[in-house]
Amino acid sequence: xxxxxxxxxxxxxxxxxxxxxxxxxxxxxxxxxxxxxxxxxxxxxxxxxxxxxxxxxxxxxxxxxxxxxxxxxxxxxxxxxxxxxxxxxxxxx
Amino acid sequence: xxxxxxxxxxxxxxxxxxxxxxxxxxxxxxxxxxxxxxxxxxxxxxxxxxxxxxxxxxxxxxxxxxxxxxxxxxxxxxxxxxxxxxxxxxxxxxxxxxxxxxxxxxxxxxxxxxxxxxxxxxxxxxxxxxxxxxxxxxxxxxxxxxxxxxxxxxxxxxxxxxxxxxxxxxxxxxxxxxxxxxxxxxxxxxxxxxxxxxxxxxxxxxxxxxxxxxxxxxxxxxxxxxxxxxxxxxxxxxxxxxxxxxxxxxxxxxxxxxxxxxxxxxxxxxxxxxxxxxxxxxxxxxxxxxxxxxxxxxxxxxxxxxxxxxxxxxxxxxxxxxxxxxxxxxxxxxxxxxxxxxxxxxxxxxxxxxxxxxxxxxxxxxxxxxxxxxxxxxxxxxxxxxxxxxxxxx
Numbered sequence: 001x002x003x004x005x006x007x008x009x010x011x012x013x014x015x016x017x018x019x020x021x022x023x024x025x026x027x028x029x030x031x032x033x034x035x036x037x038x039x040x041x042x043x044x045x046x047x048x049x050x051x052x053x054x055x056x057x058x059x060x061x062x063x064x065x066x067x068x069x070x071x072x073x074x075x076x077x078x079x080x081x082x083x084x085x086x087x088x089x090x091x092x093x
Numbered sequence: 094x095x096x097x098x099x100x101x102x103x104x105x106x107x108x109x110x111x112x113x114x115x116x117x118x119x120x121x122x123x124x125x126x127x128x129x130x131x132x133x134x135x136x137x138x139x140x141x142x143x144x145x146x147x148x149x150x151x152x153x154x155x156x157x158x159x160x161x162x163x164x165x166x167x168x169x170x171x172x173x174x175x176x177x178x179x180x181x182x183x184x185x186x187x188x189x190x191x192x193x194x195x196x197x198x199x200x201x202x203x204x205x206x207x208x209x210x211x212x213x214x215x216x217x218x219x220x221x222x223x224x225x226x227x228x229x230x231x232x233x234x235x236x237x238x239x240x241x242x243x244x245x246x247x248x249x250x251x252x253x254x255x256x257x258x259x260x261x262x263x264x265x266x267x268x269x270x271x272x273x274x275x276x277x278x279x280x281x282x283x284x285x286x287x288x289x290x291x292x293x294x295x296x297x298x299x300x301x302x303x304x305x306x307x308x309x310x311x312x313x314x315x316x317x318x319x320x321x322x323x324x325x326x327x328x329x330x331x332x333x334x335x336x337x338x339x340x341x342x343x344x345x346x347x348x349x350x351x352x353x354x355x356x357x358x359x360x361x362x363x364x365x366x367x368x369x370x371x372x373x374x375x376x377x378x379x380x381x382x383x384x385x386x387x388x389x390x391x392x393x394x395x396x397x398x399x400x401x402x403x404x405x406x407x408x409x410x411x412x413x414x415x416x417x418x419x420x421x422x423x424x425x426x427x428x429x430x431x432x433x434x435x436x437x438x439x440x441x442x443x444x445x446x447x448x449x450x451x452x453x454x455x456x457x458x459x460x461x462x463x464x465x466x467x468x469x470x471x472x473x474x475x476x477x478x479x480x481x482x483x484x485x486x487x
Contacts, residue, residue, distance in 0.1 A: 004449075008399070010456045025285075031276065054280045055279035055280040058281070058283050059285070069454075073446055074457055077457055
């Protein structure tokens, strides 16, 4: 996203290239265009653009992508700190 | 003219289905009018006992299966008012429509199926963009929440789409096995699972409903631009009223409290001093709110720093000279108020992370671990200085 970048080098996103079958679904669903298909394999071209929404991991048919998904929302995280970790990962806005 | 013209027109439609057009009949003009003039038009023929006819419905497909409401593609006054209220946060939780299958134009066996959420604002965007097309709209029950937030809350989910496809008998309405799901719903839906469980292939559509028509006309291929999320000035602006409304409802009681604590003086308590100083500290708190919830979101790309808490603090501190000039106070009081509005602005700007489409939870957590203690400390120091100021002369 032009002009709007968040804190770098924190995203929990990982890609297991050996598992990847090159279906390109991750390339399609990522709203920040983190993935590209190169030589029939997905590669992360902008890992710092990741907002950890989890769309790629949920849609990967071979479980090659891992990310700790959630909503980047301060009040949600405060609530979770106060009430313990058992709140669902996404219930913010 | 006597009201003999039939409001119903039966039309052969999509393999024997029948459509009823919602033309309103006029009552037969009476020979003599007894009271109050001629009667108003008859009840809309689409009305049914026990149901409310939604103003956006223009007709129904009727056959042996369940009815399908065909909806208008232009928004009317009530839609705009509803949207405005939802934006302000007033009727937001109740701004929803019944989940199920709808249509625009004259959808048939080969028409595309667009999947969306049952937040009415979302539904209105979608139907408006489908003007001139024949499409099915499959509305999932997301509890009245937009697609992206609902995907995050897992109400826009694999379970729900599979259930809704079966429940509406979609496979009997269309001869293809394809549903178009908004790209931002992808975090709630596993396309391969949907196919396994009900035979329908999920095609991810564009991020925005505005691009739906171009997407459909382009053989369901999205451009990079259609696939990329944006966060423009206008998009940020739309989020602000609801933030103010929801937050204001939570914290309004702070303001009377500020007036009370401002009154403590060497004479135990002075209502006059409470009033005078209360206005000052309330203005500072309010200014912190305006900085963090309005100015930072609007000027987001242009304020230095990556962390929102830093942006909020920097912006608030930058306004200090103006504040000093306007308020004209002692050093201790000025310092107290600057600390108050800087910490509030920093915290509220940090809260805005929840409304953006690009902040990762890992990033927010990292930012908060550093910022929260500083914000708390600054606010506490500010309040203590404010309380102490009437007792000392600095």
